[in-house]
Amino acid sequence: MVVADDSTERTTLMHRGTLDLCVLAVLSDESLHAYGVVQRLAEHGFTDLSYGTVYPLVTRLRRLGMVEQHAARGQGGPARNVLTLTPRGHAALRRWSDQWRVHHQRVAALLDATAELTEEHHAG
Amino acid sequence: MPDEMDAELQDWLNRVDERWRTTGVPTYDRGRLRRELDRDIEEALRAGAAPRDLMATDADEFADQVAVAHGHPPAEHSDEPASAGSMAVTAIAGALAGVLLAWFVVWPAMVAVAPTAGDNVLVAIGYPIAAVTVLACAAIALRVRFGPRASAGGVILPSLAGLVAGCLLGLPATLAISRALDYPTNPALVLFEAIPMIGLAILGIRVARWLVARRHPELATT
Numbered sequence: 001m002v003v004a005d006d007s008t009e010r011t012t013l014m015h016r017g018t019l020d021l022c023v024l025a026v027l028s029d030e031s032l033h034a035y036g037v038v039q040r041l042a043e044h045g046f047t048d049l050s051y052g053t054v055y056p057l058v059t060r061l062r063r064l065g066m067v068e069q070h071a072a073r074g075q076g077g078p079a080r081n082v083l084t085l086t087p088r089g090h091a092a093l094r095r096w097s098d099q100w101r102v103h104h105q106r107v108a109a110l111l112d113a114t115a116e117l118t119e120e121h122h123a124g
Numbered sequence: 125m126p127d128e129m130d131a132e133l134q135d136w137l138n139r140v141d142e143r144w145r146t147t148g149v150p151t152y153d154r155g156r157l158r159r160e161l162d163r164d165i166e167e168a169l170r171a172g173a174a175p176r177d178l179m180a181t182d183a184d185e186f187a188d189q190v191a192v193a194h195g196h197p198p199a200e201h202s203d204e205p206a207s208a209g210s211m212a213v214t215a216i217a218g219a220l221a222g223v224l225l226a227w228f229v230v231w232p233a234m235v236a237v238a239p240t241a242g243d244n245v246l247v248a249i250g251y252p253i254a255a256v257t258v259l260a261c262a263a264i265a266l267r268v269r270f271g272p273r274a275s276a277g278g279v280i281l282p283s284l285a286g287l288v289a290g291c292l293l294g295l296p297a298t299l300a301i302s303r304a305l306d307y308p309t310n311p312a313l314v315l316f317e318a319i320p321m322i323g324l325a326i327l328g329i330r331v332a333r334w335l336v337a338r339r340h341p342e343l344a345t346t
Contacts, residue, residue, distance in 0.1 A: 033168050034168070035164070035167070035171060035177070035178065036168070050177070050180045051180065051181070052179075052180055052181025052185070053181075055161070055164065056186070058164075059157075059160075059190050059193040059194050060193035060194075062160075063193065069160055069163065069164070080167060080170075081163035081164065081166070081167050082167065083164075
């Protein structure tokens with residue numbers, strides 16, 4: 001059973017279950033290198049992530065065949081080595097995002113219900 | 125890798141690579157991981173990333189996480205050299221295997237192919253001594269290469285078995301060449317006739333190591 005009280009540890013735990021989904025989502029929008037993924041995630045509020053956190057995750061996604069590194073032709077410049085989603089990555093993104101939405105709704109509903117109960121308790 | 129790459133970052137990358145080597149990431153995968161990381165770092169630098177942002181994580185920790193993500197759990201590695209006693213035991217074990225090989229295989233094969241082989245002292249003792257020496261040296265080399273992990277039992281025996289199997293496969297060809305050359309004692313010719321056996325022995329070791337790597341990735345390092 002996983003119980004973490006420290007906020008940093010709890011954030012890490014939540015990242016563990018969702019960060020791969022976020023990386024796939026970012027890469028579905030744009031081909032990037034791992035540091036670019038870190039920057040995009042930071043723009044979306046994930047400011048506590050580093051290259052050292054994201055690169056191993058990208059490596060795992062590459063091993064699973066969801067992401068691949070390839071040389072993209074630059075406009076007049078040198079070829080850029082960027083990460084792109086494979087068809088398997090796109091499929092995983094759809095599947096995982098559906099799972100996440102269902103999970104999120106359940107948690108939100110539970111918290112709302114609990115909050116109502118708490119308010120009723122205080123009101124009583 | 126760009127020449128202008130920050131020396132500290134280059135050092136950090138080398139430490140990552142060294143960590144992969146010492147924790148048993150196979151050479152092929154290590155080369156691939158390093159190339160992919162180099163390319164990614166190059167792109168990040170071109171995009172304006174600060175080297176300190178890229179190496180914010182401890183090199184060893186980063187290397188371990190990437191290796192695990194790639195499917196290679198890091199194996200513990202001791203930098204302490206093996207003791208003289210354990211090296212002697214390793215050499216004796218290899219030599220004993222060589223004696224068995226010479227006694228039961230090399231000598232009977234020589235007599236079968238050339239009944240007069242025993243008349244030439246150099247030929248008669250040369251092959252058995254070579255078998256003993258090669259296996260003893262191979263055992264030491266494996267022990268040095270793998271350190272404590274060799275004692276896990278997953279590397280030395282399969283590798284020696286591959287070596288012996290290769291020797292056995294190459295023996296007929298070597299003996300046939302030797303007979304065709306009238307059992308020469310000239311070192312260059314002896315080396316020439318040993319080529320099939322050496323080649324197949326190396327192949328045998330490679331095949332054995334490949335099989336070990338498939339079953340126990342943490343034990344394969346070359």
